[in-house]
Amino acid sequence: MKSFSSAEMEAQSLVVPLPRPIDPEKMPQHIAIIMDGNGRWANAQQLPRAMGHRAGVDALKRTLRLCSDWNIKVLTVYAFSTENWTRPKEEVSFLMTLFERVLKNEIEALNLKKVRINFLGDLDPLPSRLRDLINESIELTASNTGIQFNVCTNYGGRHELVLAAQRLAKLAVDGKLDPTLIDEKIFAGELFTSSYVDPDLLIRTSGERRISNFLLWQLAYAEIHVTDTLWPDFDSISLTKALIDYQSRRRRFGGVDSHFDQQFKA
Ligand code: IPE
Ligand code: IPE
Ligand code: MG
Numbered sequence: 001m002k003s004f005s006s007a008e009m010e011a012q013s014l015v016v017p018l019p020r021p022i023d024p025e026k027m028p029q030h031i032a033i034i035m036d037g038n039g040r041w042a043n044a045q046q047l048p049r050a051m052g053h054r055a056g057v058d059a060l061k062r063t064l065r066l067c068s069d070w071n072i073k074v075l076t077v078y079a080f081s082t083e084n085w086t087r088p089k090e091e092v093s094f095l096m097t098l099f100e101r102v103l104k105n106e107i108e109a110l111n112l113k114k115v116r117i118n119f120l121g122d123l124d125p126l127p128s129r130l131r132d133l134i135n136e137s138i139e140l141t142a143s144n145t146g147i148q149f150n151v152c153t154n155y156g157g158r159h160e161l162v163l164a165a166q167r168l169a170k171l172a173v174d175g176k177l178d179p180t181l182i183d184e185k186i187f188a189g190e191l192f193t194s195s196y197v198d199p200d201l202l203i204r205t206s207g208e209r210r211i212s213n214f215l216l217w218q219l220a221y222a223e224i225h226v227t228d229t230l231w232p233d234f235d236s237i238s239l240t241k242a243l244i245d246y247q248s249r250r251r252r253f254g255g256v257d258s259h260f261d262q263q264f265k266a
Contacts, residue, residue, distance in 0.1 A: 160191055
């Protein structure tokens with residue numbers, strides 16, 4: 001009899017059905033999440049911050065699984081910002097070790113779930129063992145057909161825009177690109193997210209109403225859902241609420257609702 005590894009069993013276990021109040025026809029294609037509040041979660045329970053980050057990993061596993069089961073095409077999460085290096089060095093090194101351990105432990109299960117993983121950000125300053133694992137994981141899952149899962153690591157929106165400008169300037173100086181031809185499409189093509197549609201929905205946990213240098217270009221028309229829930233407590237009810245909130249919005253993209261269309265017609 002064939003015996004299954006725990007990763008295989010997890011991949012084969014039941015798909016979580018989409019909760020009834022959510023309309024399957026109006027799902028966002030791309031969800032972006034600022035996973036905030038790990039420290040406050042730990043603090044509230046008189047635990048060290050590290051325990052909050054550990055619990056945050058469980059919340060991420062849960063959320064990825066739900067997004068995959070609910071047919072979200074792209075999930076992009078903010079794991080470590082270019083500004084997070086300013087934290088105490090013990091916390092930074094704990095986070096780097098945690099990323100490495102989680103990736104090593106989870107990659108087999110993610111692959112079996114057909115997840116395609118990518119890491120967005122400037123990966124050069126990361127510890128070399130983590131970088132190697134990242135590259136192996138990207139390669140291993142590159143031809144998977146399930147959810148696209150992007151982990152923003154040493155990511156900063158301003159840094160991403162500067163890198164794009166540098167690359168375009170170099171092409172222009174080398175005579176390979178006419179600067180007057182640079183348009184939004186060409187510019188977006190130089191961003192880490194060039195292969196993905198822009199996020200439709202941005203979720204930020206722990207109540208903070210700011211972007212914190214996340215996806216500055218790509219969030220131009222995202223609907224924003226802020227919840228007071230701390231990231232480690234984010235669960236299927238929280239995601240359901242975010243999706244219901246999203247589906248209640250009228251996205252106008254600078255235009256007007258169609259029922260106003262007639263007003264300026266002669
Ligand atoms: C988010 O939680 C995780 C990372 C930035 C790595 P925080 O660590 O920012 O938690 P708070 O905001 O201090 O509660
Ligand atoms: C944003 O959270 C970055 C990540 C979630 C990785 P921060 O905790 O770093 O953001 P601020 O300091 O509240 O703006
Ligand atoms: Mg924070």
